[in-house]
Amino acid sequence: MNQVIDLLQAHRSIRKFTETPVQQELLNTCIAAGQSAATSSFIQACTVIQVNDSNNRNALSEWAGNQQYVKAAPVFLVFCADMNRHKLSCEMHQAEMLSGFTEQFITATVDCALFAQNVAIAAESEGLGVVYIGGIRNKIDLVSQALELPDLTYPVFGMCIGYPDQDPEVKPRLPLEVVLKQDKYSDKNDADIIAEYDKTIKAYYQSRTGGQKDMTWSEQISGMLQKEARPHMLSFLKSRGFLHK
């Protein structure tokens, strides 16, 4: 293993930051590294909004489920899947854009995620810590309004960035054999392997919370999946021009 792989494997979410600011030049370098990620057919469909305004930070923090670090982090970014830029390109050539395809939604969303992961790694390589904030999708309509996002653009997730003021353990992942399969998908042995992994996660939570959190991975997942998952998403996305066909 080399130092890059060591860095990737050392990732854990950071939710507590020192007050040391992140220099804009360094942040710009991280964003440029984000741009260097692969992009589907060169569409470059990610736009990042850096949220500095404290009113918007407070609101975003509340909308994300009262996640204090959204307010407190030195940097908060919102990664948007953006096809407004492509509409603009069509207009530059008096062309009519065919939009609303699920395929376009996928490519723009994936573009955003590849971009963001490069930003995360660039930041971590400079000693910064990050946490992705999916919680902004709780109130995706209000977030979009506050950031003045146009149609054909949606906020996929946020990201807090700053210098870590905590040192959490790395969370153990599923055994490799569950996530890497040869030639065909088979889940024949997965329940047994997950049951074994459940013990690892239970021990991890107990050690991390001084015994307070007593839960396995499959319990956590099954608990989560008995609830509705942000049921407003489809109608919101349709209202912004996505997922019509």
Add this chain to the structure above:
Amino acid sequence: MNQVIDLLQAHRSIRKFTETPVQQELLNTCIAAGQSAATSSFIQACTVIQVNDSNNRNALSEWAGNQQYVKAAPVFLVFCADMNRHKLSCEMHQAEMLSGFTEQFITATVDCALFAQNVAIAAESEGLGVVYIGGIRNKIDLVSQALELPDLTYPVFGMCIGYPDQDPEVKPRLPLEVVLKQDKYSDKNDADIIAEYDKTIKAYYQSRTGGQKDMTWSEQISGMLQKEARPHMLSFLKSRGFLHK
């Protein structure tokens, strides 16, 4: 800038590989690095199928639009957004899974992309080259069938990996000010900046193709968006249990 950021910024797709095989142990290390990426609420929703079988490789190559490197690359991976594993977890606890939410589709797709980007970076850090293959979505039904993917699982993209046998230039990205915005989205100056960037891309294509490809970025984008984008995607994804609500 440090060496990690240098590596990220040096990315370009590699489509021609030497015959040197990629050791399985190294590939497993890259996959484990993929697992280390952030995962929404710890869902770990990415499954990778390593396609070795030459019949399937030939078929995938054809379905992806006759991309020869899908057949020829030492390694070909298919990254699947996988919520079958979560159904299994629910069954382990006699719980009924609520599925079909667009939100779940987004989290599983993003999980996959973050995972894959870590795999790409780990591979590149070891001197390997990669290219993402969105083309497998041309025939997403046949791909899913060939890999025996269950419901609640879909192939997001493929990836070729191997030692590079070419050294293409890095493709210049949009100027930073188009993709990074402060506080609010505004595209007020974007058309002008894109028009300037168009010259850079035109020069890039001309130099790369010895004058044969004469196209700007906005021309390429507007051309692409006058065509339908894989119009079969929504009905296919619905048939596998995604995007119902």
